Structure formats: structure tokens, C-alpha cells
Amino acid sequence: MNRLMKPGARERETLLNSGFLASLGVESVAAMMEIAVIGSLPARQMLFREGEPADMLHCVLSGYIRLYKLDPDGREADVSLYGPGDLIGASVVLDGGRYAATAQAAEPALLARFDLRRVRDIASRRPDLALALVNIVSAQLATSFTSLADDRLHTAPQRVSRYLLDHCPADGKATSFRLPYQKSLLAGKLGLAPEALSRAFSLLRNHGVNVRGRLVHIGDPEALKRV
């Protein structure tokens, strides 16, 4: 992690808007700001590895961080994808814990880092921080449950449809938007090989979905729901 430094005005603002600190009282925010350290991470660099003793809590300021597990033969399975405002490693707040997976920058990223011991220290005196952590981890657990059920119940085109619908306005009108990251990253997030994602997209062309580069156009959201 390069360029370690205290948060400047820009970083402080990003942090404040980032969901994590948003639900805290002013004093807890101040305490967390006090111990925050900003760092940048070049693309493809590891933030931590599965099994290492966990000593840091991370909050993404910009970029994306991929969390994955390795199997003995070196194959990877993405387990989570964190973007701006997301908190990484809240799953290891417990004493003496170890990271449950490997974290790698999917693109150049800016992070805020917090020493875990000091976080625990603050949390043990400030219940609003502890409760905020519960809420964040809870939400991540719910997301994980959803992925698990999705994997087991839906085919690749169905999962892609769901993803697209989640990124549409709810009004049922045609829309366009940009994918926030590379397709190979999206594939991993959805538990697919990149080829499978590609095939899913081409199948969805028959259902009013057009993709060129990162640009997606949804012709008929209602039709997508029926895939």
C-alpha cells in the first residue's frame, strides 16, 4: 500500500458520505477520523490474503476491491465485490481473527484504513459504532445469502437479468447505463466464467438488451423479468 497519509479534506468528505460513518454520532466520527489513514492501491495488488491475521479495517473510497477464495489447485471464486463506500473486513472484528478470503484491487483504488484494535477499543466505549458495524455486517450477510440462493436457483441469463434490473430505475421504462466495472469482474461477482457472461448477454439480445462495451441499453425491463 503506497502513499500512506492522513486524510485530507477531500478524503474526509468522501468518508463522511460513505455510509459507514453516516450513521454515527459526531464524537464517534471524530474518533474514527482520528485513527484513519489513507492509502492507494495499484491495480491487481493484494490488500490482504486469506488466513493472515486481521489487523486492519478498510473502507473503499474509490475503485473496486475483489474478495475471493482460492482452492488447492489455484482456481479462484469471487465471494464479494466492494465499491466506493463499502467496508471491507468487518467480518473479522473479533479478536485474533484472520481474514476469511483474499482481497485484491480490481482497479487502482483509494482506501481508508483503520487499526482494528483501536476500532474495537472505540467500539467498546461507543455503542453507536458497534451497532453501525452490526448493521453493515448484517447487510453484507443478507447480500451473501442472496448470492448463494441465486447461484443455486437461477441460470446465467437469469442472474444477469436480475443484475441488470437491480441497476434500472423501477419505473419500467427503457433505460441505458454504464457498467461500473469490467465484464470479467461482473462475471466473477455473478459466479460465472467470463464466457458464460458473454453468452448470457448475447442471449438477452433477444429480450431487448443491447451491450456495447460497458454501455447497456435495456429496451423492455418488464420482458427481462420474465426471462
Next chain:
Amino acid sequence: MNRLMKPGARERETLLNSGFLASLGVESVAAMMEIAVIGSLPARQMLFREGEPADMLHCVLSGYIRLYKLDPDGREADVSLYGPGDLIGASVVLDGGRYAATAQAAEPALLARFDLRRVRDIASRRPDLALALVNIVSAQLATSFTSLADDRLHTAPQRVSRYLLDHCPADGKATSFRLPYQKSLLAGKLGLAPEALSRAFSLLRNHGVNVRGRLVHIGDPEALKRV
């Protein structure tokens, strides 16, 4: 939920040994005991349904509770299985949350229930409770990550092997033990159709695994690791 009542001596003891309350200070334990209500749940009955407003936290005293999600066509996917000592619904401690999945008794079960508002109330004054909740949810998140990666990386026989090894003593000696629940339940937990579990077991016979009813005999744990 039948037979609502205050916890008796037996239930209090089970609760105390149950991991959830174990890490709390005496005062927090007392506060939680104060609001605990014991109830029994007959087999196959729902504890709560996906989407319902969450108002209760549950701790399993005996029996097993299956947590699953439904898809539009009514197919089910298990996302978690809770046994004695496990805490259910910690993923919804947040205000105004809704249950993320449906919970159903896999067999007759005994539960302790806690009113969520009062839990939040206590937690906002007692950081040890809030931190205990973070730890529990974190552990559940780690488990969920593991399932997710396992599903994507390993075949049915491999997942079954892993499950069996997790329930063996680490010493590498041959062992026997009883499955704690029905095979169909285990299949769901591993993300398999019951038939697939059956086939996995019969394949594992060639690797020193013998199953009769709920009784499992592992001839050579080392060989299992290489499946």
C-alpha cells in the same frame, strides 16, 4: 409458536452455554435473560417468512432450523442451517429491517426469543452486547463466504468430503459418527439435490466411507482429503 413461557432453570443453562451469551458480561446476560421468552416449534412450522418485518431475535436451544429462499416458481434454496446455540436473525438487527429469508423448523425445536427493539435498546447501552453481535454475524458471514466459494469450486463428492472431514477429529485416525440430521437436510445445506448427495455417498464408498442410515464410518481421513 406454542407454549410461550419464561425460561426455567434448564433453559437458562442451555442459553448460558450457547455461545451467544457466553461472551457477555454478567449484567448484559442478566438483561438478556430478563427479556428472553422460551417457545417450542413443531416440525415443519415456519418461524418467519422472507420479507416480513423483523421483530424478533431467536436462539436455538434444541433442534434445527433451516433458512431458505424461494424463487418465483416455488423452488427452495437453503442458505443456512442453525443448530443448538446458534443465533438466528442477527442479520436484521438494523431498524426497520425485514427478514432476508424464510425460517422453518427441520424438526421439533426449542427456541429462546428476544424482542429486537429491546435488544437494540440494551445494545445501545451495553457495548459488550453490540460487539458480541458483531462477532456472531461476522462468523456467519465467513461461513456464508465459504459456502459460496465451495459451491463454485467443488463438485458434490468434494463438498461432502469436506463436510465429513469437518466432523472428524483432526488426528487422521478412522472414525465413526452420527449425522446430526436427515440426509435431505444435509443435501440442502450443501446445495445439492438429495439424489446428488446419495450418489456422492456411494462414490465415496470407494474412498473408505461407509454410510448406513445416519451412521457414518470414515476409514481413512487422509484419503478423503485427496478426493
Next chain:
DNA sequence: CGGGTTGTTGACAGCGTTCAACCGCGGTGG
């Protein structure tokens, strides 16, 4: 213009779901 990265397409095989038939067991009731 050239090289590397990223995405697409095709062929193929492996795995797991699904459907259906069958077995073994325990319980019930004649």
C-alpha cells in the same frame, strides 16, 4: 502500427437437476 489486454464464439465434456421407478422401514389398522 503493433502488442497486450479484454471480450466473443465454437466445440466438447462433465456435472447435477429432474423425473420416474424402486427399496426398506416403521406405523397403523384390519
Next chain:
DNA sequence: CCACCGCGGTTGAACGCTGTCAACAACCCG
């Protein structure tokens, strides 16, 4: 006491999906 039924589990056959490997196209950036 035995026949029957129902349930959990097993086995077989067929289909469909997705991972894998390989070749190729498109693109970005120098």
C-alpha cells in the same frame, strides 16, 4: 399377525447448463 401405506432414501436414464480449452476479433495505449 400380517397387509398396507407413506416416507426417506437409492438407483437409473436423459436432458440441460456451464466450465474448459482454443481460436479469433475488438480495442486501448503506447
